Amino acid sequence: MTDAAGAAGAARRAVEAVWRIESARLIATLVRFTGDVGQAEELAQDALVAALEQWPRSGVPRNPGAWLTTVAKRRAIDQWRRQAAFEHRAAALAEELRVADAAAEAAAAASGTAPAAAASSALAGAPLSVQTRPDLAVLQPIDDELLRLIFIACHPVLGRDARVALTLRLLGGLTAEQIARAFVVPTATMQQRIVRAKKALAAAGVPFEVPERAEFAARLDSVLAVVYLIYNEGYSASSGDDWMRPELGREALRLGRVLAELLPREPEVHGLVALMEIQSSRLGARTTREGEPILLLEQDRGRWNQLLIRRGLAALERAERCAAARGAEPGNYQLQAEIAACHARALTADATDWAQIADIYARLARRVPSPVVDLNRAVALAMARGPAIGLVLVDALVAEGRLAGYHLLPSVRADLLQKLGRREEAREEYERAAALAGNERDRALLLNRARALGPRRG
């Protein structure tokens, strides 16, 4: 690379860094300004292009956010002027045709000849005026606009994938290419998804607002679900060879922290942040150097990030205070964060407070009845009070049949049987689990455990 190319690359990266910081607030301001997400995003892009052209020569301005906002607003005004001029011209032409038709009719009625001169007077237009232009006095981007942008990106008129893509695009400042890479789809597909999402918002006439009290809770649920979905896309990435996937986890956590400041009294926002902070604290400990996953209880806890654990525990306290302040029961995210916190507080796997974890799973099951939560509770109870009691619960789940086809059910059952010394049954259960496992790595692990229990009896 030449020095010039290197310098140009550095300048471009500097502009992109400003973009990552400023884009969400810029777009939020422009949506208020134009009333349209698609137009706002295009204007913001125009401003970014202008910055990429100018900043490498002139340097990054003192207040880059204000610079970008001004450029984008000027573009908007130019567009409106052109549109107003166009509309004026269209109106003039329509008038010209109307006058011509009327004159023709009159002339035809009078003499039967076509009027050639009648139209020319109608072409002299009135002075250009822009009457429907929105308020130009919108000043600094404010938090309220950012909040509205988050709610519009996660609006229920959009499908799940569209909400995720639009949130990353509008709030995360990621390019369609980056998002496509993270979700392992072609860039063109992601561009299409984003374009369609913006059109869907416009077509539905979705207002740019924070939802009213009546629908606020459901709309917030949608926002939190999108953030957690993005987080899990990044966190559960097992390949690890693509840098964009971990980036998703980081971005989701950042969005969660942003939300926590915008909605400081919402317990579930803090609950979700707590959950993500604590889960993130284990990132450095959950895979071997070869990328093989390490189970929670087998992780080296010395490698858990203490700063993130402290942040997570602090967020959990905020969630608990907020819930108590409004007399609300702990929500799903808060309960999941409490479970994560139990693990985070235990210095060793043996020191885990399984009785408390089982209790939290029971509360979670009451809120969101789910056989998967029941299975987790069975595991926790088995750890707290022995495999026999765990097996009773697992057998009840087997009898219910709701988890038929879920490989973790026979896998857990096998583990409990093994602990109870029922090796032959345990081996059969591991084999059953292996047959149901969705991926090769899980299947191999389960078959290894089956083999470790010795050969099949006669």
Add this chain to the structure above:
Amino acid sequence: MKFMMLLQSDESNSVTNGPEEEALNRMGAYNEELIKAGVILAGEGLHPTSEGVRLTYDGDDRTVVDGPFTESKELLAGFWIIDVASKEEAIEWAKRIPLPEGQVEVRQVFELADFDQSNEYVQKEKVWREEMGTSRTA
């Protein structure tokens, strides 16, 4: 990527020498920006070196000298740890620190996962972290 922004100053200026109300408010507004952007993980200001001590190491010898450390122009006065997408983003945040003078160093924070785990020093680090864990729940 985690970065530490280290605020350095020679203590003759307002940054470390009892900041004035206005400077304090500006810094508060900046910190609020970091919080609202969701990027700050930690940040602290430090008391002046007149209240600190400096240790120097020479083999097994330890020398403890009371502050202030007037001979140095670049004294640590505070720090932030931020989690951002790139080094350039860290630099952009550092540019926005409302400082009339002084200097700031931007350094990337190593994550433990970056190291070869068999390394002797990494093993010691792990022991230290386990001890930190002990004090956390104490």
